[in-house]
Amino acid sequence: MPSILIADRDANERIGIGWLITSCAIPYDHVYTAATAEEVIQSLESHTPDVLCLELDMIGKAQWESLKLLIEQYRPLVLVMTAEATFERAMQGIELNARDLWLKPQTPEMIRRVLTRFCRDRMDSGARERQQGGGGRSAAELSHRDLFFPSKKPGKSHPLMLAQLEDPQRHPELLHFLSAYPFREQPILLPASDAIVGIFFADDPDPLPALQQMGQRLLRDWEAAYDDPLSLVMYHSGDGEQPLNETYSDASQALHIRFFKGYRQVSAVRSRIAWTMIDPFLTPAEQRAWVDMLHAAGKEELKQWMYRQFFFKEEPYPEPGLLRIRLTSILAQVRRYMKAHGLDHGHMEEGYHRVFETILYSPILYRIVQELLLFTYALIDSVHAHKEEARADVIELAIRYMESRYADADLRLEDVARHVDRSPAYFSTLLSQKHGVSFRQLLASMRMKEAQRLLLETSLSVQEVAARSGFVNANYFSKIFKEKLGTTPRLFRIQKKKQ
Known part of the structure; x- marks a missing residue:
């Protein structure tokens, strides 16, 4: 013993x-x-x-x-x-x-x-x-070293299972589950940094179909008991003499298939994944297309463009790292759009950094695309709202300018429009839309309010009140005053003081 x-x-x-x-x-x-x-x-x-x-x-x-x-x-x-x-x-x-x-x-x-x-x-x-014919490594001798370092002794190639959770912190739970699972033949289980490795000893020359079937059953049983998404890779190369560390290296590459398929999948793989190489950067034409779609607020066009580019249904898949670079190239166009509209701060800036982190580290392509689209939609909405606010801000800025300059008898619509960097016609339209008055009406109202204040609070003559209120002369002032209030400036002062 x-x-x-x-x-x-x-x-x-x-x-x-x-x-x-x-x-x-x-x-x-x-x-x-x-x-x-x-x-x-x-x-x-x-x-x-x-x-x-x-x-x-x-x-x-x-x-x-x-x-x-x-x-x-x-x-x-x-x-x-x-x-x-x-x-x-x-x-x-x-x-x-x-x-x-x-x-x-x-x-x-x-x-x-x-x-x-x-x-x-x-x-x-x-x-x-003895069961392995004397030339292979025994199950008792296999360890983590065999996974990560070349073996000095020739050995039999083993089928592998790589089990990976979305949250690696829960791998101890997964290891506990696999250790108690009723496999037909219990594998050697070795926890690695990103997955739990199961090493099988199979006499079947093609064990992959049986392993895939077993993986489907294991996946169902796991999901019946736990809520964390699980991905399984079943790997067997068919090369009877492939060292275990090479087998593990090839199988580890297959873990990245989840980038395209997501979790809750069993992938049966017979060889090292051959990724398709792509140019990850946007062409000048694609950059122009993105600029046009952003400025046109074409949300549906953006979504369809992204779906065509990144939703792959068949192998061979593009190399995941190159796709991440391509996504950051797209995010760079979004970044320029942000800066062009002065939105590279506050919650939009925080959202940008959050999407950038998602592109770099999220294990699932679909999630990255959705996060990028949702952020772009929110950015387009913010630009639209920002434009509306800017339109309102223009009027408020113009009114403040008029309030500081109404005493100038030469103040004109063109002067105020120039101050807010708008054409006179466009500014006049904005003012009418927001306040329902013309420029002349608003300016006259400001001047009349100031004239009434001066008449009541000072002993200035009518001529001096007219000058300080922005009227050309006292006669014109008296005429306008009587039209608005039904009395002359002098009688207005006398009546108010008696009251």
């Missing part, structure tokens, strides 16, 4: 795992424990356990090389544990040829299942080697 060494600084963890092994009758002959790095090294040398369950965080730099040498010498099956979900910890596990990596805390059921599998793998490793 195999033996196991549980190395963890937390006594409760050591006791708990040991109790789980005993209570679940996992057939380990001996269970050793270690609380420090020194005890780990001593136990490896004295007991040579078959399985090492090691907390990575307890190993310091001083003991690291010694530990690696002992693991290479005695070749236990290594399971590493850590509370730090970092790339550095994952690389340490790879250096130790770890078969599995646990992120603390783990459930008792997960611990039981994995330790049982390790025990079975250690006991059956010799039988598996």
Whole structure:
């Protein structure tokens, strides 16, 4: 029977795992424990356990090389544990040829299942080697190192399954699900940075149809229990001697198919993906077309153009990175449109940066296109609203100018229109649309209000009041005053003072 060494600084963890092994009758002959790095090294040398369950965080730099040498010498099956979900910890596990990596805390059921599998793998490793004809690597020997580094020994090519969630933070849940899943033949499961890798041992010369069928069933079962979208790649090249790291590299390329198909898909792939190369930048004609559609506020034209460009239904697909560059080239035209209308600030500027981040990092092409279109629609609406506000602002600016200059008897419509940078005819139309009066009527009203104020609040003569109010002379002022109020300026002053 195999033996196991549980190395963890937390006594409760050591006791708990040991109790789980005993209570679940996992057939380990001996269970050793270690609380420090020194005890780990001593136990490896004295007991040579078959399985090492090691907390990575307890190993310091001083003991690291010694530990690696002992693991290479005695070749236990290594399971590493850590509370730090970092790339550095994952690389340490790879250096130790770890078969599995646990992120603390783990459930008792997960611990039981994995330790049982390790025990079975250690006991059956010799039988598996014989089943593979003696020339291949046994399942017990396969580890993360085989995925990422070239093998020095020739081996049999294995079918792979790559399972990827939209939220990588939930990959521990996926690993738990796959470890408990009733596969016909249990694969070796190795968590990678962007997916869970399943390595199968199949005698079928073409296992891909069966794997795809199994993947469809697995996908349905996952969606029945979890809400996070899952994507599966089933890969088998048919090359009986392809090294595992090359197989994994080719299969990883196939993960990018989700960029076009989305999640909740099973992709069966037989060779490395051959992407179509495209020119990612807009041609001068395409740039002009975008400028015209933006200025014409052609939302439907924009949508149809984007759909024709980016909704691919058949392989071979364009290289995803080049499509992202093309999308940023389109966003550059939108950016120029923003700047041309002075909208490169505030919430529109925040929206622009949000779309830019989506283009760079969103895993699904459809979402990128939709986000870009929605932002462009909002920008077109903002430009339209901005123009309406600008039209209103022109009138308010003109009125403020008239209020500061109405005392000038020579003030003309042309002067005010020039001040707001509009033609006299266009300005006169805007004024009439907003206030329902002509320029002459508005100017006369301002002057009359000021004349009434001066008559009541000062002792200025009628001639002086007329001059300060912008009228050409006192006689004209008196005539207009009587037409508007039905009395002369002098009688108006007398009547108001009596009141």
